[in-house]
Amino acid sequence: MARRDERMSEGEEETEAESMSESESESDSQSGGEKSRGGLDYIMSLPDVPMKLPPHVELQRTRVLCNADAPNHTDTIQYSGAFASVGVDNSFRLDHFRDKFRVEVIRYSDEDMEFDMIGVDPALANAFRRILISEVPTMAIEKVLIANNTSAIQDEVLAHRLGLIPISVDPRLFEYADGNPLNERNSIVFKLHVRCERKKHLRRTVKASDLKWLPNGTEFLESENSNSSSSSKPKTYTEFTCRQDSLPEFLDNPIGFKGKLGDIIIAKLGPEESGDLEAQCKFMLYKGVLIVYFIQVVLLEEIEDEVAENLKSKCPVGVFDIEDVANGKKRLTVSQPRACTLCRECIREGEEWEKRVSLRRVKDHFIFTVESAGALPPDVLFTEAVKILETKCESVISDLS
């Protein structure tokens, strides 16, 4: 009884696992030509050898069991020969990966997206996450030159606040400055010149939209002396060779803080307080990404009536629902498995509950939440991250050959 229910609720997953191991053994026999696998091939051809993993091993391989005391079977089995003794090939085949791999978009907007990545190993999913966090470039303010700041906010605090404002510009249009002189290809310069005049208003809120783009580079001169002598070419902090807004990519698309980003508050000025500064932008890294395992909530037996009501009320996030079946009976169903936060409240109160409900993390199913800081849509960010991993592999290959 219990076994049947588990199958029912696992439904799709179970058949998927079956078809997977079938195709695994199929291609295993294809690779039988290899010398090293000759013995295994012979064993595989014998009728009594099981071609797929027994269900309990398959469960341990594909799920983390989140019991009341501790999670169990948390490791992933990577070694190609891990299941050689039962005749299952665990080696990597690209065509299997292609067959199994799925992406399902749950939510998508300019700012963030959520998608499920199914059939991918934690090692790979984590590589994507790490790259997204720390290696996909974004433009942000790096250096702030302050000429005058009479506001209540100190220079260094102001500079720090500026550094956290995301700029809506595609970082792929720029080169990495890497110590080179700043020019129109590797930097953006903004100017902030605000004053709260007593006659006009009592307080003034400085917002990101007050930062004005200087397409011609900085207006500040590098030394005070050259200010007085009107030499033909005064030395400034940047070496722009042409106006940035004359470049084709920025011609109709001025750099700035679009939409909600323009409303970010930088400072508040009192009467007669002013700020005059320039900010130079270079590559920076700022975006959010989160991956979590998909959690599967499995009912190990049919749960009815009072127990069902009890269990439904236990769950603080409403994973369970109750449906009416024949004879006025009520039966528990898992209606919102994605809502589960793994609080384990449903199995806390003793062993009998663990026999009714089982919480399992699916080891190859990840829920990615990618947040963009505004410059690029989240799917482009992710694609960039994958490309960076490819570049890394490529450089290793070229280093070795």
Next chain:
Amino acid sequence: MEHGSNTDNSKSSFCLVDEDHTLANAVRFTLNQDPRVSFSGYSIPHPSENRVNIRVQTTGAPAQEVLKDACQDLMMMCQHVRSTLDKAVADYKMRNPKGCRYSD
């Protein structure tokens, strides 16, 4: 950079500069899934030096080739991930033209 023996090329350590867990762990995963590999692992000798050491021992094939194949596998996986994601996002946009606010 490869550190191995002159006579036996089936066992080698590789030192990758400017890499970290991101690549090393992913490569270790593909290496371990290669049937020719008898052992593979990686370590970061010191956290403030950005280099990783990857050890590859095979059942006979040259370790360098196996590592290259592992990187190749990883690249192919990445390409598939990218194309699948692009397709999924395009599908989503088709199905929910109002749901996504895409400005470009």
